[in-house]
Amino acid sequence: MSLMDISKIFSLLQPRRGRGEEEDEEDEEEGERCEALHGAVSADDPALLSRLLSQEGYRRCIDRRSGWGIPQTPLRAAASRGHLRCLEVLLQHHAEVDSLDVKAQTPLFAAVSGKHPECAAALLRAGADPNGSPYNNCSPLLTAAREGDADVLRELLGHGAEVDARSKVPEWAANATACRGPLYISAVYGHLDCFKLLLLHGANPDYNCTDRKMLGRIKQPKTVAEVCLRYGCGAEYVRLLVDFGADVYLPALIVDKTTERNDALALLLKERVYPKTLMTQTRIAIRRQLPLANKEPSIERLDIPLILRKYLNHVILSI
Known part of the structure; x- marks a missing residue:
């Protein structure tokens, strides 16, 4: 936690001074309206939510964060719970589609993490950034690749998500972990349909990270083919990499009598001998x-x- 964050927390704990009773009452009323919006979302009651938002006082609170644990806007609450009808009502009343919570996560990220593809699609249609927030280390695409959710992955890529997205870390913290993008993750978790989908949308078949500066800071960056062999992915993964133009001579393979042979390794060695x-x-x-x-x-x-x-x-x- 930064010094600025700590200062902000202490400022919130300070007693209020110089405020009139009317202002305190107004804050209290806004808090009650906000709780009412959250209650309607929590109950998945779009009719009640619509009636509330027909009033100016409630519309002013549409992007206000509240709730225990992680304070969140009504839109993020609807996205995380998968309450599509409430989410659509909020979007119709112009809720901020890319509002951030204290973790710098957007409603889209919450929908993808919660495995609610209909909510994710609705947010993308409303203009949500498919790459999520630049202030959050993860992204909706990385999450969908890890979960093996091909439908959500297709929606994100169709709306322009960065296909070779990677964790957002400072340059000085660059290591092999920082280069683990969607293609790497889908292979490690055994999501073949996601693996192919990413390649179809232009994922780099050689390195999972296309940032040359980042690769230059890593002693021995691993190719996607090496990752597939290391994690025991089937020959179908290597076949896809070859078909999408991976350089079969890049992986640094040490093959001797002690090397365990499998179909994936045999295919890679064969491709080194026979031209495409x-x-x-x-x-x-x-x-x-x-x-x-x-x-x-x-x-x-x-x-x-x-x-x-x-x-x-x-x-x-x-x-």
Whole structure:
């Protein structure tokens, strides 16, 4: 906790001076209105919430934080509980979509963490930042990758979330942990559908971190392929990395008689010997020329036969 935070806490504990009774009564009334809004959200009563917000006094409290534990706005409370109808009412009355709690978490982050995809989708449609808050170390995308929630991951990527997002740490604190992005996490937790989805939207198949400055501070940065081998991911993970253009010569592999052989390692060693087919190289080259944001829809807009669009989207792996 910083000195500024401590000072702020002590200032809140100081007795109020120079305030009239009317001002104290007004604060008390606003507190009651705020509690009423939170009560309606907690009870998942959108009709009551709508009636309250039809009054000017309650609308003034729509973004006020309250509650035990972590003080939060009514919107964050609705997102964390998965109360979609209340969340939609709050958005209709212009609740601040990216309001922060004391942990610098947005309502979208709360919806993703709570595994409420409908709430997450509604917040994104209302303009929520898909990358969450720059003041929070984690992000909605990292959370969705860890939980294996492909539907939420697709929504976030479709609204422009950074596909190679990483934990936000200072440069001086850079280490291998700081480079653990969504692709790394989805492999470690065994979420193959999320792993492929991230690659389809342009995730770097070589390094999970694309920040050259950050990589330069780490002695031996691990490639995604090395991570897959280390955590015992199946050959399908390595196959996807190869198909999406990973450099098979980058992983520093020490292979001798004591090395445990498996399908994933055998596939990687085979790819080092046999060159890629011309069609595979063409697919990789075309995908690299597409805009980085939302590669999947970019392919759908290409004026080429459907079977080729499917091939570029890895719907089929051969023609």
